[in-house]
Amino acid sequence: MHISLLLFVSFCLTSTSAGSSVSQDRPSATIDSGVVVGTSTAIPPAPHKIDKFLGVPFAAPLQRFSPPQKETPWQGIYDASTHKPACIQQFDFPEEDRARIIKWLNTPGPPAGESEDCLYLDIYAPPKGKEPKAVLFWIHGGVYLYGSGSLPLYDGSILAAIHDVVVVTTNYRxxxxxxxxxxxxxxxxxxxGLLDQRLALDWVQRNIAAFGGDPEQVTIFGESAGASSVDALITSPPHPLPFRAAIMQSGHKTLHPESSDSEKSWKKLIELAGCKESDALQCVRKKSALELKGIVERAALPFNPILDGVTVSKTPRRDRLSSINDTSAIARVPVMMGTNANEGSMYALPLARNTTEEFLHLVLSYLYPRGRPKGLLEALLKAYPLGEAGVKTEVGRMDRILTDVLSQCPIKFVADDSALVEIPTWRYYFDAGFSNSALFYGSGAYHSAEIEMVFGTYNTTDAPAFQVEVSRAMQKAWTDFAKDPIRGPGWGKVPEIASFGDGFRPGSSVEGKAVLEVIAEDLDKRCALYKGFYTG
Structure with missing residues (x-):
């Protein structure tokens, strides 16, 4: 609930987090752990300001390698006017690869740097009304190695102001x-990290009403590893369930679940850190965060979720398919999922020196480490001929293959499974590229390109009118879904697919281009080539 700061004027209270005095006209809320004070911001053309509460702790101070605990109460007022640090980031060497990822996916980076003290979330709230608002809870991506809920890309101000929803973005280890x-x-x-996400959702259930949000109207959404996290929450749900709907952008955690690299990476880490196996955990706990960061980045050690049967199901596809008879198997909530037209472009570019055949040898050795099915390589080369629409170069060909292999086809299979067991399921496809957001010439609708369109955080100073229209349509679809997930985002359920952007690219004409259309053509025509790998 909002608290008048007039009650505190005579006491000249200071901020818990920054030690500065608090202005009377700043918005405040009382939550489980105390009073928080944020800031108000005007977002044209909205007729009202929105309130921002940044860097609010949802956990107690951390003990390294231990599960998170609920936040501890504070005395006085907590100043939530600025972002808090991101969790420790990992950008692997060699330097060329590291610099490219930072430039493409982490610029501008976390506004407050990084730290082990990082379990904070940000809340963007419109003015309270007679009825509590729907809530969108964002889980960022970054292959579980980097990323932060405080990145400017994920600023929820526009969604809150224009579409009257409460937006929450969170960090996790x-x-x-x-x-x-x-x-x-x-x-x-x-x-x-997944336990952190669950605790953040628990915080939302306990506290979001103080910001005008409805804890019974929470939609979780995320991109890439964030979408994978959303799928993990669906297929291995917390109890009681802290959300009623879900959106998965370019990611899943259902098909062909893999064993984690974390155990192998841990063994290498303790070797490089000079620790003995007999007391490795204690030894690593004593190392500085900076030293550990340096080791894992220089050795490029991957750490990612394990199939623990607690936060990640060991049999997610089977659980989803059996949920029509066993409704406790997964969270049978309405779901929207989709992909971008050029998911593979940023991964294909560094492989430009390879031919498609050489590239396919690499892909198939990964997909089928014990040997690929006979004739598959030849079938793939035939299925992606040069000269076809959108496949004019070897790099474009690799992009198309990676898009299908990594994103489009698995999302199709998950959506089909979901619809098969009568879960309300919608699918989207983002197919637009704009010069003010391109990673490089020809990057197209690359992996993560839709995020700024959904949040409205693209560069508006030189944005063409068509980009503005596409972004508004996507914002409306996402928020309409959050407000009424039974009715949906505004188009028919699977097998229909809503396409945003109609293939627009820099330099092309917008004449005749549709902002949103239901696709009639078969986008998934090559997915049969991968069905055996993903669903067999």
């Missing part, structure tokens, strides 16, 4: 700090 592979840690406590 990453890399070795979030997914340590130590055998000394109980299996159910190793996915610390």
């Amino acid at each position: 990453l890399n070795v700090f979030g997914f340590p592979g130590s055998p000394e840690i109980p299996e159910g406590q190793r996915n610390l």
Whole structure:
């Protein structure tokens, strides 16, 4: 609930987090742990300001490699006017790869740097009304190695102001700090980053009403590893369920679940850190965060979730398919999922020196480490001929293959499974590229390109009118779904697919281009080539 600061004027209270005096006209809320004070911001063309509460703690101070605990109460007023640090980031060497990822996916980076003290979330809230608002809870991506809820890309101000929803973005622990592979840690406590997400959702259930949000109208949404996290919450749900709907953008955690690299990486880490196996966990706990960060980045050690049966189901596809008879198997909530037209472009560019055949050898050795099915390589080369629409170069060909293999086809299979067991399921497709957001010439609708369109955080100073229209349509679809997930985002359920952007690219004409259309053509025509791998 909002509290008048006039009650505190005579006491000249100071901020818990920054030690500065608090202005009377700043918005405040009383939550489980105390009073928080934020800021108000005007977002044209909205007729009202929105309130921002940044860097609000949802957990007690952390003990390294231990599960998160509920936040501790504070005395006085907590100043929630600025972002708090991101969790420790991992950008692997060599320097060329590291610099490229930072430039493409982390610029501008976390506004407050990074720290182990990082379990904070940000709330963007419109003015309270007679009825509580729907809530959108965002889980960022970054292959579980990097990322932050405080990145400017994820600013929820426009969604809150224009579409009258409450937006929450959260941090969670990453890399070795979030997914340590130590055998000394109980299996159910190793996915610390996913436990962090669950605690943040618990915080929302307990506190979001103070910001005008409805804890019974929470939609979780995320992109890439964030979408994978959303799917993990669906297929291995917390109890009681802290959300009523879900959106998965370019990611899943259902098909072909893999064993984690974390245990192997942990063994290498303790070797490089000079620790003995007999007391490895204690030894690594004593190392500085900066030293551990340096080791994992230079050795490029991957740390990611394990199939623990607690936060990640060991049989997610079977659980989804059996849920029509066993409704407790998964969270049978309405779901929207989709992909971008050029999911593979940023991964294909560094492989430009390879031919498609050489590239396919790499892909198939990954998909089928024990040997690929006979004739598959030849079938793939035939299925992606050069000269076809959108496939004019070897790099474009690789982009198309990676898009199908990594995103489009698996999302199709998950959506089909979901619809098969009568879960309300919608699918979207983002197919537009704009010069003010391109990663490089020809990057197209690359992996993560839709995020700024959904949040409205693209560069508006030179945005063409068509980009503005596409972004508004996507914002409306996402928020309409959050407000009424039974009715849906505004188009028919699977097998229909809503396409945003109509293939627009820099330099092309907008004449005749549709902002949103239901696709008639078969986008998934090559997915049969991968069905055996993903669903067999």
